[in-house]
Amino acid sequence: MLRYAAQRILAGIPILLLVSLFIFSLVHLTPGDPALLLAGDNASPAQVDEIRARLNLDQPLWRQFALWFGDAIRLDLGNSIYSGKPVTELIGQRVEPTLVLSTVTLILTVLIAVPLGAVSAWRANTIVDRLAMGFAVIGFSVPVFAIAYVLVYLFAVRWGVFPVQGYKPLDEGMLATLHSVTLPSVSLALVFAALIARVTRASVLDALNENYIRTAHAKGLGAPRILFWHALKSVGVPVVTVIGIGFATLIGGVVVTESVFNIPGIGRLTVDAITRRDYPVIQGSILFFSAMLILINLVVDLSYAAIDPRVRG
């Protein structure tokens, strides 16, 4: 188990390296002089030269990357062109809403999708199954912002149960925070629950035909025990895999949702940075999201081993 964990962690390192290389080349791949690009539109030639020297743009490319990477590892991602503040600081200020939104969404998604898929499989081809999967198709085919606007109209504008937009930080109280992220999380969760519910249903349906489920019936176990302890647990690997994949798409959704609900998270930071062509900040946000994805994949890999003894090897 420890060896497996170490292997998975080591496997993450080359991926992170590749991602860094990509982020580094972002500035160099865009046509034109990176120094001009980084300096922004209204910079004087002196300023551009200063930037060129500060960012080592006069050095060979491989050396530039080595220097940039060395800084990045020490969490020095340069300064924002727009505000002049260190990128790490900007990201640090915006991390909380994004992490809260993603975590709440992920928990909601799993809580909706997995039981829904499992029960649909148990009641396959009945009205319960049809309704659940019909809901899944809707979630699947409607974009996040559309669902978000419908929910905002109903729950915020009409009934006033939840705020239309905005975010309450955690130090104003956990409940206030949850209240402020309910609508964005639910809109996002509805979309991702669909995919996960369908995959869960298909996997559980297969598992229910296995001989060990017949054994579970012959043992006199009740339906919940058979469904969740025997069938669902045995298909944990595909279900967790699709949750991991769902999370990758979720990040795109987070960016959209933060804009729709005006949540000051990394998604908003990224969108703002893109419109201002604030390259250091764009690089920083991409690095942040990539690190999050790699982390999630690591968690997924480690949970395989926790779920299925055959993976431990």
Add this chain to the structure above:
Amino acid sequence: MTNDSDPILDVAGLSVRFGARTERVQALDDVDIQVRRGEILALVGESGCGKSVTAMAILGLLPKRTARIDARRITLGGTDLHGASDRSLRRIRGNRIGMIFQDPMTSLNPVHTVGGQIAEIVRQHRGVDRRTARSRALEMLDLVRIPDARGRRDAYPHELSGGMRQRVMIAMALACDPDLLIADEPTTALDVTVQAQIMALIADLRRDLGMSVLLITHDLGVVAETADRLSVMYAGRIVEEGTVGTVFSRPSHGYTAGLLGSLPAEGKRRQSRLAEIPGAVPRLSDPAPACAFADRCAYVTADCRAGVPPVVHPGPGHRCRCIRPDAVYADLSQSDIVRAWQ
């Protein structure tokens, strides 16, 4: 049968039909089976004749949506199983009836430890705490002679051999001291040497625990060695039934005769499959009102197709659905195997 005084399992007039309208399969037709206390009853017959369906019908495990089950009586020690609610059936399954299946490689859940799977059934029916159930699991693994039971308790199924897994299945089936063990071809998927060990284990446990066993098998060698009585099933009907001694020494149905003919002469050796009778099993979709074996029978006459043969009693405790039991016996009376049993 007359003196079936208080059988532990009493099945009478069991019929099972699958499917609706067009593709209908009459899997069982008016099946009677009695397992007496403490005995091993072997249920023998070719692949597809309905042995597993019989077991699943007794446990109430046939799919409700496709299977139609009729029975005059299915009782376990006087408790009605046929009309029982799902809840009360669940209290019987795994508790008063233990079941082991043909394929030990796939019958255990791969993601739970074997000890956990045994403990689970004990907790389900005995309501004991985790620790008691765990020590019961250890006790059961010892009982089925798994070496280093303490170490194996926390093993996962894929870490055990086929024979070991079948022992685990037996341990699980017996963990709640059932009155009846149903073993559906428990050794077919195993190596020949392991087969013998598992059968010996079942026979020993029956003796030590005083339980009754319904043993479903293809293998007449196994029947000769371990069973007390046998029921021969053909195309969803019981065609002959009696003690192993009576049936082997006085076979009275053409199908039994064919089965015995496919058994090696020494009679008691293993490796005897039933497929050697020429001809194919009839389709079960439209059972004719005739002896289902008529087309393959060496003793067939025109009368065999005139109706379903009535039950005759060639001897005490010996039942047979054949109109020419004496012709069958006369033909076989000089064969080695029959003489060996006389």
